[in-house]
Amino acid sequence: MRTYTNKRCEKGRALRYEVCGKILSLRTQKQETKRFIKKQYIMTKSALQIERAHYVPKMPTALRGAVKAVDGEYTESVANQEEIKKLFPNTYGMPVVTFEKSNEKKAMPPINVGVILSGGQAPGGHNVIAGLFDGLKSGNKDSRLYGFILGPGGLIEHKYMELTAGIIDDYRNTGGFDMIGSGRTKLEQKEQFDKGLEILKKLNIKALVIIGGDDSNTNACVLAEYYKSIGAGVQVIGCPKTIDGDLKNEQVETSFGFDTACKVYSEVIGNIQRDCNSARKYWHFIKLMGRSASHIALECALQTHPNVCIISEEVEAKNQTLDDIVNQIATVVLKRSEAGNNFGTVLIPEGLVEFIPAMKRLIAELNDFLAKHETEFKMIKKSEQRSYIIAKLTKENSELYASLPEGVARQLTLERDPHGNVQVSLIETEKLLAEMVGNRLAEWKAEGKYTGKFATQMHFFGYEGRCAAPSNYDADYCYSLGYAAACLIHAGKTGYMSSVRNTTAPADKWIAGGIPVTMMMNMERRHGEMKPVIQKALVKLEGAPFKAYAARREEWALSTDYVYPGPIQYFGPSSVCDEPTKTLQLEQQK
Secondary structure (H helix, E strand, O other), X not given: OEEEEEEEOHHHOOEEEEEOOEEEOOOOHHHXXXXXXXXXXXXOOOHHHHHXXXXXXXXXXXXXXXXXXXXXXXXXXXXXXXXXXXXXXXXXXXXXXXXEEOOOOOOOOOOEEEEEEEOOOOOOHHHHXXXXXXXXXXXXXXXXEXXXXXXXXXXXXXXXXXXXXXXXXXXXXXXXXXXXXXXXXXXXXXXXXXXXXXXXXXXXXXXXXXXXXXXXXXXXXXXXXXHHHOOOOOEEEEEEEOOOOOOOOOOOOOOEOHHHXXXXXXXXXXXXXXXXXXXXXXXXXXXXXXXXXXXXXXXXXXXXXXXXXXXXXXXXXXXXXXXXXXXXXXHHXXXXXXXXXXXXXXXXXXXXXXXXXHHHHHHHHHHHHHHHHHHHHHHOOHHHHHHHHHHHOOHHHHHHHHHOOHHHHHHHOOOOOOOOOOOHHHOOHHHHHHHHHHHHHHHHHHOOOOOOOOOEEEEEEOHHHHOOOOOHHXXXXXXXXXXXXXXXXXXOOOOEEEEEEOOOOOHXXXXXXXXXXXXXXXXXXXXXXXEEEEOOOOOOOOOXXXXXXXXXXXXXHHOOOOOOOOOOOOOOOHHHHOOOOHHHXXXXXX
């Protein structure tokens, strides 16, 4: 077991981590599997970081001072109620919780709490931890917070550090998850739960906060159920994190990090569009992170007005083929060329291939097949894997797989993530579409239908936005989520996700509370088996954000109506610095 403590270095600008008297530092996750130790970690700060450290996040009035938890309506899962209730008998059906100001200040006993950053990074994670820390200290100054190193794996492997005021202050309003690191270890086995409980008992930790996306919060729910079923005396609280925007519902308006990531991507898209409109010779195919849902692509389209934006959910609803999508883009290219505009931008959601019905069926069969024959598949030479797959699939899927370019076919069989999802970020959809559109235009040129010029540039924006310094919205929202998590702990809740609503209003009017995680769950097929998971929130075609885009896309396709959002603004008028996403404004009709 390694115990991590901390010391402040000279001038308070560097942190040193010690293990058995040796100076430590955080290293990459890959290196951590071998060794966590390095001689020294020195944090240097930019001018923006120094100024940003002084920012005081805005928060709901209800969280200032004494707080009381008010139980609301009792809940049920969004689907598969009987199955979910059977799997979660101790945490199913709990009421929604809302926090209100209290006139009675209750003395809280000191409590030790653990925190985990789980899954992919999202801007604002450090502020969740800061809000949690401040909320715990507000209840009792002797409460202590422990961070588990590099995600859920740190809990299982007993790797942790105490998070003191000195550490927390160095990370307020900063991007990234580097305070304690993150990881994708999936918590699903009883042995893991029991191993984690050993260190929780040793540190006298009575509550655990898991900051993550839908899969990570599913893990949190499973853990909460298990600890309650055995009377472990450990509460488990989740916080909604993901830039993808697919973890939301009536109680969780948005996942943190979505606002910042979309603003970062929209800045770069705007820059590309200005370059595009200046050089007037390239079509830019831009793939955007977002996993399955198209929320990021839609939000960036609303912010920047591209010539084409594919929405995966619409592709599925219209039963479109890959050929249909190619024709759609090629037609816009043709029409713009007729006006002398041989340039433009195309936004492509990361998860597009999963929503093309024929591709979706192929991927589903591949997922099941690879889950059952993973070892056998890995033993086959890479040069022979394609023919092996073709021989094993059903006729329809085999023919589709055989028709795909070699690179895309190979990418579809790459190792799944720990939750059984195909790693759509590794599928180069932007290159596939650019190549196929080029081929279609060449056919039309031979037929005399097209006389323009078509040159392409390809981009994938993903990691650039995951660790950006959080926008004011995310800094405020995340701090409130963390503080609300502390209030849920003080209220004795477990199996809940921290919730902050009404966020298009000024922060003092935000509504803080908690939502039972089981309320968001349904049954889905993972690794060839039906599993309880939080239901993903996809783009709603009847929703206001998509309707707003659909009403303008034909105009944007042919005109050059580009918008250039510019970089995130942290200092200045509220109308510039505190504006939430277009998606949230449209959903809330603000």
